[in-house]
Amino acid sequence: MNHSHITERFAELRQTVAEEDLSRASRRMLDFFMDFRLPPKLKEQAIMLRADYNAFAQLEQEAGNTEKRELLLDRIEELTEDLEKYLSENKGHQGYPNQSSSGVISPTEFYQKGQNTALERGKAVFTGKNISKTFRSSKFTFRLPTLDLELKLGEVTGVVGENGNGKTTLLRIVAGDLEADGGTLHYPAFPAQPGDWYRIKQGIAFIPQQLKSWQGLLKENLHFSAAIHGIKGVENEEQVDFIIHRLGLSQYEDAVWSEISSGFKLRFALARALVWKPQLLIIDEPLANLDINTQQVFLQDLRFLANSARHPMAILITSQHLHEVESIADNIIFMRNGEALYNGSMREFGQNREENLFELSTETSKANILYALRQIQGLKVEDLGQVKVIHVPIAIGSGDVLQALVAEGVKVNYFRDISTSTLKLFRENVQKN
Amino acid sequence: MFKKIDIPAPPAFRQYDRYLLLNHPDIWASRIHIVLFYGGALLLVVMLHAFLRPLSLADLPEPDVHFFMAAIPSLLAFGPFAYHLSLFSVEKGFGFRVSGFGLRQQLSLAVSIALLALIPFLYASTISMRMAEQVSEQQLMHDITSLNVGDVYFPPYVYVFEDYKRGNGSYNYEMHKYKLYSYSPDHKGVKMQSIYDLKQLHMDPDLTRQERVGQVRDFIRAFNTYSDQKITIDAETAFSAFEAGNVPVRNIKASKTVIEKNLEKIMMARNHQYEFQQTRSRHNMAFFLMGLWVVMLLFLKMRKRDFALGAILAGALITIFSAGIYSLSDWLHIKEGNILFPLFMGLFVFLFAQSFRRRHSKFSNSWKSITLMWVTGMIPFFPLVLIAMGDYVRMETAYTLLYLGFALLLLVWNVFLNKRFTELLAQPTEN
Numbered sequence: 025m026n027h028s029h030i031t032e033r034f035a036e037l038r039q040t041v042a043e044e045d046l047s048r049a050s051r052r053m054l055d056f057f058m059d060f061r062l063p064p065k066l067k068e069q070a071i072m073l074r075a076d077y078n079a080f081a082q083l084e085q086e087a088g089n090t091e092k093r094e095l096l097l098d099r100i101e102e103l104t105e106d107l108e109k110y111l112s113e114n115k116g117h118q119g120y121p122n123q124s125s126s127g128v129i130s131p132t133e134f135y136q137k138g139q140n141t142a143l144e145r146g147k148a149v150f151t152g153k154n155i156s157k158t159f160r161s162s163k164f165t166f167r168l169p170t171l172d173l174e175l176k177l178g179e180v181t182g183v184v185g186e187n188g189n190g191k192t193t194l195l196r197i198v199a200g201d202l203e204a205d206g207g208t209l210h211y212p213a214f215p216a217q218p219g220d221w222y223r224i225k226q227g228i229a230f231i232p233q234q235l236k237s238w239q240g241l242l243k244e245n246l247h248f249s250a251a252i253h254g255i256k257g258v259e260n261e262e263q264v265d266f267i268i269h270r271l272g273l274s275q276y277e278d279a280v281w282s283e284i285s286s287g288f289k290l291r292f293a294l295a296r297a298l299v300w301k302p303q304l305l306i307i308d309e310p311l312a313n314l315d316i317n318t319q320q321v322f323l324q325d326l327r328f329l330a331n332s333a334r335h336p337m338a339i340l341i342t343s344q345h346l347h348e349v350e351s352i353a354d355n356i357i358f359m360r361n362g363e364a365l366y367n368g369s370m371r372e373f374g375q376n377r378e379e380n381l382f383e384l385s386t387e388t389s390k391a392n393i394l395y396a397l398r399q400i401q402g403l404k405v406e407d408l409g410q411v412k413v414i415h416v417p418i419a420i421g422s423g424d425v426l427q428a429l430v431a432e433g434v435k436v437n438y439f440r441d442i443s444t445s446t447l448k449l450f451r452e453n454v455q456k457n
Numbered sequence: 458m459f460k461k462i463d464i465p466a467p468p469a470f471r472q473y474d475r476y477l478l479l480n481h482p483d484i485w486a487s488r489i490h491i492v493l494f495y496g497g498a499l500l501l502v503v504m505l506h507a508f509l510r511p512l513s514l515a516d517l518p519e520p521d522v523h524f525f526m527a528a529i530p531s532l533l534a535f536g537p538f539a540y541h542l543s544l545f546s547v548e549k550g551f552g553f554r555v556s557g558f559g560l561r562q563q564l565s566l567a568v569s570i571a572l573l574a575l576i577p578f579l580y581a582s583t584i585s586m587r588m589a590e591q592v593s594e595q596q597l598m599h600d601i602t603s604l605n606v607g608d609v610y611f612p613p614y615v616y617v618f619e620d621y622k623r624g625n626g627s628y629n630y631e632m633h634k635y636k637l638y639s640y641s642p643d644h645k646g647v648k649m650q651s652i653y654d655l656k657q658l659h660m661d662p663d664l665t666r667q668e669r670v671g672q673v674r675d676f677i678r679a680f681n682t683y684s685d686q687k688i689t690i691d692a693e694t695a696f697s698a699f700e701a702g703n704v705p706v707r708n709i710k711a712s713k714t715v716i717e718k719n720l721e722k723i724m725m726a727r728n729h730q731y732e733f734q735q736t737r738s739r740h741n742m743a744f745f746l747m748g749l750w751v752v753m754l755l756f757l758k759m760r761k762r763d764f765a766l767g768a769i770l771a772g773a774l775i776t777i778f779s780a781g782i783y784s785l786s787d788w789l790h791i792k793e794g795n796i797l798f799p800l801f802m803g804l805f806v807f808l809f810a811q812s813f814r815r816r817h818s819k820f821s822n823s824w825k826s827i828t829l830m831w832v833t834g835m836i837p838f839f840p841l842v843l844i845a846m847g848d849y850v851r852m853e854t855a856y857t858l859l860y861l862g863f864a865l866l867l868l869v870w871n872v873f874l875n876k877r878f879t880e881l882l883a884q885p886t887e888n
Contacts, residue, residue, distance in 0.1 A: 159888065196885075203817050203885040222883035239544035244478065248545060251482035260479045 050077040059333040074269040145178035149338040154207035178336035182349035185359035191342040199230035229297030243277040253300035286313035327352040374444035385438035396432035486545040487565030507583035524581035589726035600679040607676025683716040758878035767827035837862035
């Protein structure tokens with residue numbers, strides 16, 4: 025952690041504000057304050073701003089309110105300017121005043137001496153070698169592909185694949201809920217002996233697909249969860265307030281479990297997991313109960329929170345929503361038919377490909393598409409029913425294909441470049457079946 | 458927690474609740490502050506009732522009955538307490554990082570149970586104390602004498618009166634009957650009113666008419682004090698009727714029963730002879746509460762399904778174990794005590810070994826948890842069984858051995874069981 029990192033983050037914040045994306049800007053503003061411990065007065069303003077945005081967003085759903093939106097935008101711009109002024113004024117001498125008098129600490133000092141010096145981005149939280157699991161019954165045998173897995177602070181690992189391929193099984197093994205048949209599991213970040221599951225589980229936040237109901241008030245659960253993990257007093261209040269506003273849950277903080285929707289249940293479960301700053305967060309199929317807009321925000325939040333400068337964490341997530349998960353994942357595991365077809369960096373996926381693949385939804389027939397793209401050498405089109413997959417040489421980009429299709433009058437309903445997406449593994453599977 | 462259920466609580470208490478939630482979550486989750494607050498309030502209410510309720514010597518309450526009546530709100534309060542305790546069961550739902558949690562949990566639970574148990578005990582004890590102080594020892598003896606003498610003038614049964622009228626010939630025989638109807642419950646520890654004294658009081662030829670009217674007056678006053686029915690005529694009228702051979706006042710059997718009952722209640726209260734005050738009852742209550750404490754600890758440390766199954770199967774296990782001892786004793790012609798120890802030890806070792814099974818299937822983990830639960834339940838009986846092997850154990854010794862057993866359990870729980878139950882909860886399963 026150094027000043028250039030703060031500058032970089034501030035630049036990103038400024039950019040978000042400039043884009044007038046109130047939701048993202050108010051969230052990132054809060055993240056900034058939680059990461060860098062700036063003057064409490066400014067922090068309070070950021071929390072208030074986010075709370076007002078949440079109220080506004082709720083109102084906006086019922087009836088548009090542009091005046092209020094402009095007002096919020098003005099406030100966030102004003103706060104950004106105050107923040108910029110503060111940062112520039114305190115840049116010279118170690119960045120910021122000491123915390124002893126004003127409760128403020130320099131980011132540099134915080135990361136040198138603070139409570140979280142051990143939380144270094146990139147540090148391995150979990151290492152698994154040759155993890156295997158087999159379930160046998162009289163009717164079927166299920167075999168989890170033997171695989172290696174490493175989860176690091178600040179990284180998101182997505183586990184994707186069809187139903188019944190062992191995504192949840194893998195998550196349960198990593199979470200210590202299910203015993204692996206073979207392989208070795210290590211949790212180097214946790215101060216626990218191997219096999220001391222009670223201590224190991226204290227560092228893991230596991231959100232299963234089927235959430236267990238909570239008792240008591242939702243906010244009370246958040247306070248309790250934080251307190252039982254050692255976050256007490258004022259810090260507890262701050263942390264809970266932060267997570268409630270950060271995830272847009274303030275309107276339901278005094279509700280009980282049965283009063284909220286499935287989507288909010290998941291968000292509260294996430295809040296309860298995040299409020300005590302776990303080093304390893306495991307989430308099983310979180311997108312299933314979320315609408316499209318919320319999915320985007322949810323995944324974006326996961327990405328931001330994993331990247332936290334103060335409390336980076338490793339996230340392991342399963343989903344059927346390949347594209348969405350890929351958009352935030354650093355690593356991806358694609359499982360199919362008892363095999364891990366891909367287990368590695370998302371960035372590297374498809375780098376050595378020999379062709380580009382585009383997924384297309386159109387009412388035009390395969391023959392007409394072939395005709396429309398007749399100029400492309402080495403063209404191949406697969407008709408998978410609802411979608412068609414176009415294979416072209418690597419030199420041909422998505423723009424070339426789309427341009428040719430439009431020029432020939434092909435009506436395209438949907439078009440996606442899946443050359444670097446595990447979706448192509450899915451499509452290959454459909455083809456084989 | 459109060460907002461949804463809307464229980465009345467002063468703002469200071471709500472603030473304290475929040476303070477505990479934010480700073481001492483283990484104490485907050487133990488609900489001890491709620492038990493102390495509402496249990497204390499309940500205790501205050503019942504104590505006020507016990508102190509302020511009017512007591513009439515003609516209609517005295519039954520402290521044993523009041524003990525059970527006051528135990529009802531305590532037991533009813535215990536239900537929600539146990540339920541709320543399980544809601545924030547830390548190991549099951551949250552994981553914890555607070556050191557010393559186990560000990561604080563045990564202490565909080567013990568204090569809460571003790572407070573709830575104290576409510577009926579203090580309530581009944583207070584009523585008993587007030588009953589004992591309703592009338593002085595001297596006054597009580599005087600009243601009993603007056604009532605006994607009154608029985609001579611106005612016997613409760615006609616045939617007694619007729620016998621009495623037959624004259625001196627059968628007098629001794631009739632006086633013998635007085636003992637049967639005496640108000641002096643000597644078996645309750647009060648000095649028996651001797652027949653001789655009665656005879657002296659009644660037959661004393663030196664007694665003047667005025668003195669005899671005085672005896673009747675004392676009788677009517679005592680009768681009206683301790684009976685639900687009242688004699689309304691004055692002493693002079695009553696004695697004149699007696700002289701004329703009439704019986705103007707019939708000390709009916711029902712009234713006599715009521716008077717005897719009230720006198721008995723006072724004497725029992727004076728001598729702490731109610732059931733809840735007996736040493737045996739107190740020991741039994743202490744064992745019940747300690748048992749409840751252990752059950753609650755197990756409840757908090759086990760999955761609900763395992764706990765319920767373990768509790769049901771424990772009933773069957775106890776039945777089989779008891780039947781096994783009797784059958785073996787008959788079959789082998791050996792004293793039950795000699796069978797008890799090896800069987801108990803064998804079962805203990807077997808169950809303890811079961812709790813260390815190597816498999817981690819869901820079934821195995823449940824079984825391990827249940828067997829450990831049973832082992833926990835057997836530990837308090839360990840010293841008793843050990844001694845019972847040798848010889849007959851006196852009740853006092855048995856009590857001591859059981860207390861020793863609970864102390865042993867406390868030790869074993871903190872050294873081993875608490876950790877082991879937690880490990881079982883955290884252990885991954887094979888399926």
